[in-house]
Amino acid sequence: MPRRHTGIRPATIIDVAKEAGVSFKTVSRVLNGETNVREQTKARVMTAVKTLDYRTNHHARNLRARQSRIICLLYANPSRNYVGEVHLGALQRCQAEGYSLITEDCSGDPSAVLALRSETQLAGAILTPPLCDDPALIDQLNERRLPYVRIAPSETAAQGRDVAIDDVAAAKEMTNYLIGLGHKRVGFIRGPMSHAQAKRRHEGYLTGLQENGIAVDPELVVEGDFTFDSGIDCAERLLDLADKPTAIFASNDDMAAGVIAASYRRQIHIPEDLSVAGFDDTPLASTISPSLTTIYQPSRELASEAVGLLLEEIAAPSEVPRRHLLNYRMVPRDSTAPPKS
Secondary structure (H helix, E strand, C coil): CCCCCCCCCCCCCHHHHHHHHCHHHHHHHHCCCCCCCCCCHHHHHHHHHHHHHCCCCHHHHHHHHCCCCCEEEECCCCCCCHHHHHHHHHHHHHHHHHHHHEEEEEECCHHHHHHHHHHHEEEEEEECCCCHHHHHHHHHHHCCCCCCEECCCCCCCCCCCCCCCHHHHHHHHHHHHHHHCCCCEEEECCCCCCCCCHHHHHHHHHHHHCCCCCCHHHHHECCCCCCCCHHHHHHHHHCCCCCCCCEEEEEEEHHHHHHHHHHHHHHCCCCCCCCCCCCCCCCHHHHHHCCEEECCCCCHHHHHHHHHHHHCCCCHHCCCCEEECCCCCCCCCCCCCCCCC
């Protein structure tokens, strides 16, 4: 019996390459019937194909032979850590599937970027937050008949394919965790409300307070813009309160790192004097000191899955909305502890 690839998706050419101990290009040469591959290597690859029950998508392959193999990743997020993770996940999946990836910073005018790219034949586009909810951009993509997939759009999206995590449940779990440690005054730094993710994480925080019978204090909620500097500014506002929070939950790791920096300047010890939590679990979370308690958002996997959904849309267009939810997890580290007595 073949050993099914474990995970949320079917086995890819990269999985076959890892199983066989060769590069994905070698796997591609074997599957395409090229002759410049040693017989021993061919045998290893075909054994891996059988073991993982790898299925080649012939429809998609034939389509790619006569269409563009360039996918464009559009972003407008100030967090380099988040963008870097998404970029890497999309790039690895594109390489595995025989596509090229280009990226465009749309922090200015997304329409201008699309106009600039009009001379480049694209197979499709990946839209990251907040571009995933930009109606003008989506209208242009529809007018151009360019397939696209959105990462973490608003839950009211009624068309297309998208992939996300349950941000509300994740933020509620982190809030419950902090309250469970004994914190009653939990500050919250939300992201810009133009981001659907920021709204959902704020909703999860409020739900966590409500379910634990803690009244919402508007002074404890401040708005940042997902950058390190805004985390510092927001922390200063929260730490200037007469009745300071004993814990601060920032809705991304960059802003949480800003809270730690602001606390250090005030000689506030973490986690003895103040617990700090973030969201995303970017590489920053495990490299700063103290290491950051956070929510692991599978940013690479989200981007990889988005590419996979896009290739499905290219091969078999559908008007039926399709949403994929991936799993998150809470990662307790050194930045949180029970409050002082």
